[in-house]
Amino acid sequence: MKKDILIAGVGGQGILSLAYVLDNSALEAGFYFKQTEVHGMAQRGGGVVSHVRISDQKIHSDMIPTGKADIILGIEPLESLRYVDYLVPGGLILTNSQPFINISQYPEIETLEKAIKSYRSILFDATKLAKEAGTIYAENMVLLGALSNFLPMDKGLMKKWVKELFASKGEKIVEINIKAFDSGCQAVSLDLLCI
Amino acid sequence: MKKEIFMGDEAVAMGAIHAGIRSACGYPGTPSTEIFEYIMRYVENHKAPIHALWSSNEKVAYEESLGASYAGARSIVTMKHVGLNVAADPFMNSAITGVNGGMVLAVADDPGMHSSQNEQDSRYYAHFAYILCLEPHDQQEAYNMTREAYTLSERFEIPVMLRLVTRLAHSRSSVIIKEPLPQSVLPVSDKRSQWVLLPVNARQRYARLLAVQKEIASYCEESPFNNLEITENKKIGVIASGIAYNYIMEYFQEKGEALSVLKIGTYPLPEAKIRKLFESVERVFVLEEGYPFIEEKLRGILPHSYNIQGRLDRTLPRDGELTPELIRLAFGEKPKEHEKLPDIVIPPRPPALCKGCPHGDLYNALNEAMKSHKDGRVFSDIGCYTLGALPPYNAITTCVDMGASISMAKGACDCGVNPSVAVIGDSTFAHSGMTPLLGAVRENSNIKVIILDNATVAMTGGQATMCTGENMDKLILGMGVDPAHYRILSPLPKNLQENTDIILQEMQYQGLSVLVCRRECIQTGKKKIKSKSEKE
Numbered sequence: 001m002k003k004d005i006l007i008a009g010v011g012g013q014g015i016l017s018l019a020y021v022l023d024n025s026a027l028e029a030g031f032y033f034k035q036t037e038v039h040g041m042a043q044r045g046g047g048v049v050s051h052v053r054i055s056d057q058k059i060h061s062d063m064i065p066t067g068k069a070d071i072i073l074g075i076e077p078l079e080s081l082r083y084v085d086y087l088v089p090g091g092l093i094l095t096n097s098q099p100f101i102n103i104s105q106y107p108e109i110e111t112l113e114k115a116i117k118s119y120r121s122i123l124f125d126a127t128k129l130a131k132e133a134g135t136i137y138a139e140n141m142v143l144l145g146a147l148s149n150f151l152p153m154d155k156g157l158m159k160k161w162v163k164e165l166f167a168s169k170g171e172k173i174v175e176i177n178i179k180a181f182d183s184g185c186q187a188v189s190l191d192l193l194c195i
Numbered sequence: 196m197k198k199e200i201f202m203g204d205e206a207v208a209m210g211a212i213h214a215g216i217r218s219a220c221g222y223p224g225t226p227s228t229e230i231f232e233y234i235m236r237y238v239e240n241h242k243a244p245i246h247a248l249w250s251s252n253e254k255v256a257y258e259e260s261l262g263a264s265y266a267g268a269r270s271i272v273t274m275k276h277v278g279l280n281v282a283a284d285p286f287m288n289s290a291i292t293g294v295n296g297g298m299v300l301a302v303a304d305d306p307g308m309h310s311s312q313n314e315q316d317s318r319y320y321a322h323f324a325y326i327l328c329l330e331p332h333d334q335q336e337a338y339n340m341t342r343e344a345y346t347l348s349e350r351f352e353i354p355v356m357l358r359l360v361t362r363l364a365h366s367r368s369s370v371i372i373k374e375p376l377p378q379s380v381l382p383v384s385d386k387r388s389q390w391v392l393l394p395v396n397a398r399q400r401y402a403r404l405l406a407v408q409k410e411i412a413s414y415c416e417e418s419p420f421n422n423l424e425i426t427e428n429k430k431i432g433v434i435a436s437g438i439a440y441n442y443i444m445e446y447f448q449e450k451g452e453a454l455s456v457l458k459i460g461t462y463p464l465p466e467a468k469i470r471k472l473f474e475s476v477e478r479v480f481v482l483e484e485g486y487p488f489i490e491e492k493l494r495g496i497l498p499h500s501y502n503i504q505g506r507l508d509r510t511l512p513r514d515g516e517l518t519p520e521l522i523r524l525a526f527g528e529k530p531k532e533h534e535k536l537p538d539i540v541i542p543p544r545p546p547a548l549c550k551g552c553p554h555g556d557l558y559n560a561l562n563e564a565m566k567s568h569k570d571g572r573v574f575s576d577i578g579c580y581t582l583g584a585l586p587p588y589n590a591i592t593t594c595v596d597m598g599a600s601i602s603m604a605k606g607a608c609d610c611g612v613n614p615s616v617a618v619i620g621d622s623t624f625a626h627s628g629m630t631p632l633l634g635a636v637r638e639n640s641n642i643k644v645i646i647l648d649n650a651t652v653a654m655t656g657g658q659a660t661m662c663t664g665e666n667m668d669k670l671i672l673g674m675g676v677d678p679a680h681y682r683i684l685s686p687l688p689k690n691l692q693e694n695t696d697i698i699l700q701e702m703q704y705q706g707l708s709v710l711v712c713r714r715e716c717i718q719t720g721k722k723k724i725k726s727k728s729e730k731e
Contacts, residue, residue, distance in 0.1 A: 010544065019367075023200050027369050036366040037202075038309070039225055039656070044579065046546035060444035062333075062366035065519035067533030082541050087534040105542035115537040 001031075001152055002055035004064045006086050009075030010100045011038075011048045014140030018073075019050050021144060021161040025153045026054045028161075034059045045102055047079050054152065073147050075140060076100040077112045077123070084119070093119050094146055094188070096139060098127035122146070122188055129183045134176035141177045145184025155185065201370045203363035206334040207301050208233035210341025211271040212245070213375040214297070218263035219247040220256035222626065223655035224275030225310035226364035227303035231273045232656070244378065249652075251661045252597070252626040253278035257285040257300070264298040264354075265390065267381035269345050276304040276317050281597065281627070283320070286354075290324035291392060291400045293352040295384040297345035303359040306485050307516030310361075312577075312596065314514065316485035318462055321356045325404055327411050328356040328462040329420065332440040334368045336460065340420065342373070347414070351407050360484045362438050362516070408463075416467050420460025423468045425475050428454050431526075432476035434469070434489060435459065439482035442522040449523075459483075464492060473501055480525065481505035484517050547582060553714035554580045554647055556686035558590040560694035561616070561645070565590075568702060571614040572607060576600035576628070578620040579653045579716075591618060598627030604642045605635050614702045617644045622652040625661035629674070632709075636675045639706045643698070646671075646709065647686075649716040657719045664713070671709055680708040687714065 005022070009015050019035050026033040031054050038048040051064045069087050074080020074095030087093070093116055099109055116123050124146070130139035141162060148155050162181055166174045201209060208230045211219070221231040234247045246263075250256035253274040260272035272282075279286060279302050286300070302320075305311040321328030329344055331337040337359070344355040388396045415421065435443045436459035447453040457472045459465075473479060479502065481490040487506040494503060504510040510525050511517065520531060548555050558580075565571055575581060575591035576599060583590040593603060600617035608615035619628050624646050635642055648667060652658040662670055672678060680701060684694045694712075701708035 011546070023367055027198065027200060032368075034366055034368045036362060039229065039365055044546035044549060044582065044654075045544075047544040057448075059368075060441045060448060061519045062362050062368075062438070062441060063518060065445060065523070065531065067520075067531035078541065079544070081537050081539075084536050085533045089532050089534055091534060102547065103542060103544050105540075107539060107542070111539055115539050118537065119534060 002053070002057065003071070003151060004069045005052040005054075005071045005073055005147070006064055006069045006083055007050040007052060007073045007075070008079040008083055009048060010079060010102070011044060011046055013075040013100065014137070015048060015050050015075060017165055018140045018144050019052060020165055021158055022052050022054070024161045024164070025158045028157060029153045031056055031152065032059045034062045036062050047082060049083060071147065071150055073143055075143060077109070077116060078106065081112070081115055087119070090120055092150070093121040094143070094150075095121070095123055096126040096143060097123045098125060098139075124187055126184060129187060130180050133180035133183055138177050138180035141180040142184035142187075145181035145186075146188035148181070148185050149189050197372050198369045199372055200367055201334050201338065202229055202365060202367045203331070203334050203337050203359055204229035204303070204365070205233040206337035206370050207341045207357060207359065208237070209370070209372060210338040211299060211301075211345075212237055212243070213373065214342045214345040215269050215376040215378040216271050217245055217268035217378050217380065218260060218270035219245055219273070220250050220259040220263070220270065221273035222250055222253045222256050222278055223652050223658045224278050224303075225655060226305055226359070226361040227273050227275045227278070227301065228655045228658075229364070230271075230301050230303075234271070249658055253282040254285060257282035257289070260298055260300075261285060261289050261292070261294070261354075264294040264296045265384050267296045267383050269297040269378070271299050271301060273301045275311065276302060276315050277311060277313065277596065278302070279317055279320055286320065287324050288392060289354050290326050290404055291397055292390050293400065293403070294348055294354055296381050297348035298354040299341060299344045299348060299357055300354055301341070301357045301359065303361070303364045304485055305361050307361065312594075314485065316488055317356065317358050318488045319486070321358070321462055325408060326353045326356060327351065327414075328358055330358045330437040330460055330462070331363065332437050332458065332460065333363070334366070334370050336420070337363065338370050338372065340460070342376075351411055353404070353407065358437070360438055362484075412463055412466070415461045415463050416465045418461050418465070421465040421468055422458045423456075423472060424453070425455045425472075426453055429475065430477050432456070432472050432479045433482060434472065434479055435482040436484070436489060438484050439517055439522070442517060442519045443482055445519050446522050446526065459489060464489060469493070478502040478504065480510065482511070482517070482522060545585060547585065548579065549717055551717045552579070553649055553686040553712065553716070554583060555588070556688055556691070556714075557618075557645065557647060557684070557694070557712045558583045558588040560684075560686070560691055560698060561618075562588065562590050563691070563695040564698040564702065567699070568614050570612070571616060572612050573616045573618055574600045574604040574607070576617075576619040576623045578623050578647075580618060580620055580647055583618070597623055598631060601628050601635065601642070601644055602631035604644070605631060605640045608640055608642045613641065615642045617642060619644070619646055620653070621646060621648040621650065621663050621667065622660045629670070632671070632676075633674055635707050641705050642707060643701055644707070644709045646711045648711050648713045649719075651716045651719045653716045653718060657716065657722065667711065671711075676707060676709050680704055680706065682708065682710045684710055684712045685714060686712045
């Protein structure tokens with residue numbers, strides 16, 4: 001068993017929090033894992049990426065090699081396409097459909113959706129589900145919930161680490177994020193039937 | 196056996212804490228910043244008796260760390276690769292003085308220049324100073340090596356360098372941690388002949404440094420960090436150091452077979468192990484992140500019969516970061532099949548100044564003022580404001596190194612550039628902007644120094660700054676800047692006209708003007724509000 005997941009988004013979209021839950025649940029479930037992230041200059045509104053590798057065998061490279069990612073998780077649709085060459089042929093793009101527009105040449109959303117759909121992909125509105133759960137800031141947890149359908153870790157275990165992540169911010173915040181996780185999980189599990 | 200999740204940087208921090216450090220010094224710089232931040236958090240959470248506050252620059256940090264070592268304590272000093280240029284003077288001389296308490300310099304290189312002006316390789320510095328350098332390949336080794344580095348530093352009485360690269364510094368994995376060592380403090384040194392580097396002492400100390408090289412070399416020969424595995428394949432062998440070792444192991448895992456590999460984790464290099472590898476195979480691939488340091492050592496100038504492949508013969512690219520794919524290709528594999536990139540254009544999303552950033556307001560005013568001064572130039576510096584080089588601002592004409600804005604502006608002004616404007620942040624000013632400003636005061640140089648006082652080290656994540664607000668005013672006026680040409684600007688969109696006018700007025704003045712642009716960084720401002728509301 002190995003899962004190589006490339007997470008792509010924009011600085012400030014909560015990729016590090018998402019990776020925190022993945023790392024800790026992978027470790028507790030007894031898997032090997034490695035996870036890279038971006039700090040410094042690139043964070044200032046630029047595109048950021050995190051490579052998460054989970055396996056039952058020793059992992060050597062911190063970076064996912066080209067053509068080996070099983071899943072690209074897009075926090076935002078444009079970024080979900082930036083690293084498609086990391087994806088194994090037939091690999092999955094799982095992405096939020098809500099764009100984050102802070103550049104002038106941002107493509108038409110229809111163009112992006114068409115391009116994403118040309119791959120094996122799941123495109124859904126994580127932002128809307130996050131709002132319904134209680135805050136737009138929980139969209140990373142919606143996406144994590146969606147991703148949980150493809151991971152070897154138990155969902156209960158992942159939720160334990162979501163709780164851990166937000167514990168210091170109070171019960172209300174924990175509740176919202178768990179709700180976001182669940183709704184992401186459900187939204188995509190229905191989709192699973194048709195890909 | 197306790198397993199914890201650490202970034203490479205954090206594993207170094209934990210290794211140092213567990214080795215019993217009493218002092219941590221450093222200046223923020225990607226990708227090294229998180230080493231120090233981890234220690235600071237640890238000190239706060241555990242009320243640990245470790246002195247850990249940021250220094251004004253890397254040279255100061257290095258000297259503070261050396262002072263801690265002199266006092267008998269174990270200490271760590273952290274910086275990025277270009278920071279070591281700033282600290283090069285004490286660094287080189289600390290090899291001559293040697294140490295008392297164990298001292299580790301953790302320096303993080305940035306191959307590929309993710310967040311830097313160059314990709315210089317710190318291993319050359321270690322060689323230059325004739326000190327020991329350790330290079331971990333993963334988080335576990337980063338922890339183990341840092342702990343071990345203190346023993347080695349005290350054994351050889353030299354500072355030890357721990358070299359990291361971005362990919363390890365910023366990658367997380369689980370690390371097994373060992374029992375922490377107690378803080379053991381040696382007596383304060385009183386060996387004046389060791390520490391007073393008058394030529395008469397320095398010659399003896401240098402001879403001592405040369406003499407200890409033999410012991411260091413024999414340690415490197417035996418060190419478990421240099422591991423040689425010989426396999427059946429007699430054709431090809433590999434020397435791989437640091438993170439490059441991970442990529443070759445990844446390739447072997449995919450291939451299902453391994454070649455003979457010498458993993459390098461220490462410098463100087465283990466010569467006997469290298470000879471043994473070369474005797475076992477016909478050809479050796481040298482894989483290393485950064486400059487071809489090992490490869491240059493192996494090749495020399497005169498021809499020899501060994502067959503070496505690496506960055507120098509372009510088996511691998513001469514510059515930039517290695518990747519697992521580049522290693523595969525070097526071994527003659529076909530490019531790995533992967534999904535094709537889409538046929539639509541994916542526009543780049545470069546970093547940009549945050550929405551509402553005070554620097555943006557300053558650049559808007561400065562651009563307005565410069566419209567009537569087409570021959571003028573804007574010398575900038577290292578920080579978020581360097582992003583003023585990009586659209587929509589395109590406001591700066593140079594950015595070279597910490598503090599260079601003021602000195603370059605003065606040098607250019609001395610040779611006729613007018614207006615000659617310097618743009619520098621508060622932290623960079625404290626780092627190395629004060630000294631060039633003193634020179635400009637003495638000559639009353641016709642330069643316009645704009646200090647962006649956002650009260651933080653913003654680019655590296657909002658560390659505390661050394662000198663801001665009123666303290667800065669007192670400092671600058673105390674240096675002798677004419678109060679009539681010391682102007683405070685409030686960078687807000689509504690003040691665009693007023694700020695433009697002030698800049699234009701000062702450009703009319705033929706002498707030194709300092710304009711302080713004062714507004715808190717919106718990121719640190721937001722953080723304060725957030726942590727306040729969380730507490731309530």
